[in-house]
Amino acid sequence: METMKIASFDRVNELKAFDETKTGVKGLVDAGVSEVPRIFHHSSLKLSNPKPLSSDLQHLTTIPTFDLGGRVFEDETKRKNVVQGIKEASEKWGFFQVINHGVPLDLLEKMKDGVRGFHEQSPDVRKQYYVRDFSKKFMYLSNFDLFSSPAANWRDTFSCNIAPDPPKPEDLPEICRDVMLEYTKHVMTLGEFLFEILSEALGLDPNHLNEMDCSKGLLMLNHYYPPCPEPDLTLGTTQHSDTSFLTVLLPDQIEGLQVNREGYWFDVPHVPGALVINIGDLLQVGVFFDAACNKRQVH
Template sequence: MEDGLTEVKVTMEPSYDRQRELDTFDDTKAGVKGLADSGITKVPRIFVQMPDEIADVSIISDDLQCVFPVIDLDGIGKEPILHKEIVDKVQGACEKWGFFQVVNHGIHIGLLEEMIAGVHRFFDQDIEVRKQWYTRDVKKRVIYNSNFDLYSAPTANWRDTIYCVMTPNSPDPQELPFACRDILLEFSKEAMKLGSTLFKILSEALGLDPNHLNRIGCGEGLASMSHYYPACPQPKLTLGTSKHADNDFLTVLLQDHIGGLQVLHQTQWVEVPPIPGALVVNVGDLLQLISNDKFISVEHRV
């Protein structure tokens, strides 16, 4: 201090250009996998979640874990009493959870495992091969990118996705990536059959004719959305998928053995346990709407 003056040094943090970081990331067309493969040790700022988004990620309700609904579909269409029991269980799950798992659903476990393997084959390809599918044109039938809402969401998620429209107008096989082409076509056929069965059960659960939801077109469309979650160097700073509800009728989810799916149930996050051969069924916003809010579409995250 000289002559009664105090010298104060102020260090300014360099300005953060979020748009530039988004553009730089998107221009690589390598996605989050490209970042992971590069060996980064720090999560880029565009992926860092707000504190309130990740504050309770590890706070999972243990007392609700054991009661997450798992429904055996083996008796559907067979013995009337067993059939009604299944419909009642589905009704209860849709009204209380908006989520449930199904076993004995008719899709062979080998086919499920091959579907997961097909997704891995796509993302394990050289980046120059994957790049040919990279697009943000939502009119495309096949879309590979990282975060469809990259430029509109407040924070990016640590995931890449390949999205394929499979019905009502089936794609020419040549339109699909070779790495997962055959399994996509085969799995989609089986998924359509299961979807038809589920919509019949849901119709009965609503007190309607079994064919009602299929008749009004709920089961006509099918899109395959496969998310890929690379290893993250700072997993406590980001999420695979932020909390959201699905804007569709019904989503059937196939988890790998790692899991990570969490459902918000009665203000508590519940981990959906990965069960070999099981599929997770999720009520969407549109099904909640046409059920007059009898069935609930709830928030979930990965």
């Protein structure tokens, strides 16, 4: 008879040890890790391939893309078509992409460079911002739910509460401060426009959602996904819905984002210059309850 010993796994201490490095997943990669630590291992069920599409969904490809015409529709018919399209996409997918959205394309690239620049700084610089205090205006850490989730994600994040109470410029990292402030101004304006479109899609006055102060709050999340030595064992982001009213996602050219529809997963292709819009939980609640919503997210 042959017996096997399985190495003990003290998850709590391993989580603490990882968090105390204050350098996140990027720190593991910089250290030359060749195996994914066990705290990042996800169950095989979550990592399994999606089931084949049912016959009635095989005609679907992915979420639709809408041309916002620079947020100025001289042709009322085009505006109505966009409103109707966004209505259907919101109902059926909960996601859609927008192009010609009014946010300068060079600013999108600068914002992505700023996020990468922060996460690829010297570990000693990043450590200064690493904190697990959610009352902070600016916070850098790995996994908000590190100590409560079944498995950690292969991802680092810095976040900032931008509105309605903006941070002081000196509280933001110099490497991405200016582009963050400029980008979020444009996103706030885009958000107001999207709320107009969504109000019309709901059969309401165009100002309805903005007058509920839905465009007054902004939480900015900036994710970074370092190269993974064993991608079959972990995930960058697990399945979730956003608790915000609306999410404006700026993706990079590395694909991987998927959306779920009727139990099936669909890839979201990279569309140059596009922003991905995600209907959050609060919008779905707000359709039925005329409650004040005061936050949306930017990823």
